[in-house]
Amino acid sequence: MSINQEVELLRRIPLFAKIDPAKLRLLAFASERISYQAGDELFHQGDPADAAYIIMDGNVDVTVDIPSGRLTVAKLGRDEIVGDIGIICDVPRTATVTADDPTVVLRITKELFFQMINDFPAMGVEIMRVLAQRLEHTNAALRSCRQKLDAAGLH
């Protein structure tokens, strides 16, 4: 897979959809493409956050450590971005991400990520929008959770 193919893949991702293809080429060129075998960890909960990952192929499991073991909180697949919270908020990894099957990702380092946002404000706005959507999604989930709890009379 060459850079040009990567650029095509990137354009399908909402976060990058509105960005000039030439800039995406630069992003792809400056990023590292990494292949994981099933079971390989992308990163572990508590690790320092140094990069975000765009899944170009395959699926990953997002798990958190709980006293009784591990809890899968999400499954992410192609075109999705993972690990962005850690680098934006500058906090250690809040979850462990493991490849579910052979997975290919584009690894964007923290420096590159912020450099791109600095150089191309449009990308920053786009990220803001995606994050806001995610927050809205979380809020909705929380609301439905509360309703269910209320309904069960546990609240």
Place this chain on the structure above:
Amino acid sequence: MVPRAGGPEDPGRTGDEAVEPNLFKYIWRHSRPEQLAILAIVVVSQVFYFLSLDLPKTIVNEAIQGEAFQAEGGQSLAFEPAGEDLGPGKPTAPFLRIVVTAPDFMKGVVGDGPIMIFEGIPLTQIPYLVALSLLFFLLVVINGLFKLQINTQKGRMGERMLRRLRFELFDRVLRFPQLQFRKVKQAEIATMIKDEVEPLGGFIGDAFVQPAFLGGQALTALLFIVTQSVWLGAITVAILGLQGFIIPKLRVKVLQLGKQRQLTARQLAGRIAECVDGSADIHVHDTSNYERAEIAARLARIFDIRFELYQRKFAIKFLNNMLAQLTPFFFYLVGGYLAITGRMDIGGLVAVIAAYKDLPGPVKELIDWDQQRQDVQIKYEQVIDQFQPEGMLPPEMQPIDAPDGKLEGPLVLANVTLADEGGARLIENLAARLAPGEQVAVLGGPGSGREAVALVLARLLEPVAGHIAIGPHNLFELPESVTGRRISYAGADPYLFPTSVRENLIYGLKHRPVKPPLYEGDALRLHEAALREARRSGNPEFDIAADWIDYESAGAADGQALEARLVELLQTVELDEDVYQFGLRGAIDPEMRPELAKAVVEARADLSRRLADPAFAALVEPFDPERYNKNLSVSENLLFGTSRDPALSPENIMDNAEVQRAVERVGLADDILDMGRQIAETMVELFADLPPGHPFFEQFSFIGAEDLPEFRALLAQIGKSGFGALNAAQRAKLMKLAFPYIEARHRLGLIDEAMEQRLCEARKRFAGELTESLRARIEFYDRERYSAAASLQDNILFGRLVYGQAQAAAKVGRLVAEVLDQHHMRPAVLAVGLDFQVGIAGKRLTAAQRQKIGLGRALVKNPQLLVLNEAINLLDNQAQLRLVDRVREASKGRGLLWVLHRADLARKFDRVLVLKDGRLAEEGPPAELERRGSAFAELANAV
């Protein structure tokens, strides 16, 4: 039994503590026979010198003007020609006739007339001239040889004295009290030993010879003048006396300035060294301008001193010259008056003036010599002043012929009081006892003085009061040859020498030469000559080429056993894994270690089979001569080899004209050129909008920001008229872009299958196009051969890790380790790792690794008492726990005193001493002390 301090007298070191303060006495003491020998040569040489001065007169008068061939010949001292008519027409003169006139008191015995010793050879005028001229030439040669001999002797003597002095100074540095090293700057010490004593060497040869020689000359001339006229002689003596009185007076200030010059220059050296050491802080705090000002101020002061010195020196010179010229003035005036009034004949006056011509030269040189003498005397004083601090170890404490001995009996500290260099009390009246083989921890909070206890046992600090004994011996009276072998010490910041890990570990075993090297034939003669020379300069006769390793105290029979012991030690201090990694990353010379190289090639074959497993197949791309390797750069693919020569790295190789030619010859020029064009296009497109100086250029671009416009122009030119219009430099520039390109990493899609094929084909012919000498610098990939240009790991792998495979390095690393273990190669790899160079002061290692080496160095000699001073405080908590157990185990049956910064570690010891404010607060087994309110509990719970 331990011998008391004091070995046999050692010639290299002065027994008394003070250095001889007078340079002249020092020189005379150490070079008397040599000085006398040179003086003797000088005296003999004067005879020939005088003859050579006299001979020209004979040549001119008697041979050329023919006086010798007239009936009444002229007179000459040594060559007494008298015209002799040996036949009709041709008069001859006797050549080399020697006639001696007997002194008055002998005349009664041998008669009145001159005595003929040698008749001489009768020669006619031309042969006589030739003979005299040849004689003159011979004298010139003889004089030259004398001069050469005298200078050689002087030089050798000076160098010997310099060597002696430097050695003596260094010897003193090794005996400085430890606290002295907090006061002196290392750069200043180095400057003194290296530079400041250097001029002394030049002077030493002249110290006695010069004044004797010049003084003799001057005295002769003076004597001559006095015999001619007492008056004129008196004037000469008076003016010389004036010179001798005034000039030294004026010089006092000059000498003071000289002293200042030396001090300020030395301090400048110290300050510069400080700036180098503190360069990080200078940058961090933006104090570079402050430092500039500081150094500029020093330079200004040095300038003032030097300029004033210069002015005064020349003022003195002026005065000196004036006084010298004053004498002829008086000669003309007084001598003239005496001549006119008839009290002196004109011939005498002329002779006096002529004789005086010979006087100023030697006198001036004598004055110069005197100046130089005072100069070097000051330099000498200033230097030796710095090398006699108080409390220096007497030489007997570091005996050359080292007595050895065991230390038996308990360690007893009685009322020991310790203080720092400012006199502040660190420990007061400490009384403690350590039974043989007991293992004790010392604890205390900050300010408790716990470190001082370790320092005093390592003798790095002397007690101000009290007594420390081991068995019957006073610890501070034992020579280092006993303490340095029987007691070990490691602190938190061990100094590592810039050599290998191995050398640093065994540094503590090198007490004395154990086995001399074997010398034979010429080598033996050279070695003996070197020894003689060392003796003459008062240097020790140790041979640095000998085997210095004390295998016995390391518990090893020979080098091989020591190696095993080191490996065991690496495990004890948990450095084995690190050293193993150093080994894998290290390179070996296959000719020096053919067996290891062979084993590596075998392991390579084995690994290659294991890599065929699908779990690994995607992680490594092996070097296959038939296939293009996507994880290698274009140039590496083409060369199919690597070089240790940086000129042949992928970035630089295209600069090599021969490589450029080879690329053309294998028909790849157009392909590479086009690849370069595509890279240039991509770079121009990607980076066009970025401002110059953007970090991306540095990190990712093939082209620097400053070169971007040039490549843009180049691309425009290609667009217009194709590659044909490019000149050689432009072509090289484009091709250079393509060589470091790695398809798997850069992913520009430049190398398709057809291109792969072409590059593979070209690869096969490429090496053949290079010259023999270039080929010799390249290690070609060959499955059957070990490559000296690659690390051990790369040799075993014989391939490249594939870019972008997660954890490939770790996974493959584990596999490599497995294969190496199966081939029993772990010790060999560790041995290579032990060769790892630690860098200056061990800077290539982490602080924790340095501490581990320091600990290993302390353990290797199996000391009877091991003193550790927070020696592993930079390791992680778990490692510290493990290491305490391991070190206790390794020194079982021997004494251990460990000053700990973590009280919880002390729970592992037999007994604990707890210090508080410099006093022993409590002692006992840790379990007993661990009760509420105890000092131990207080410290342990604070962790």
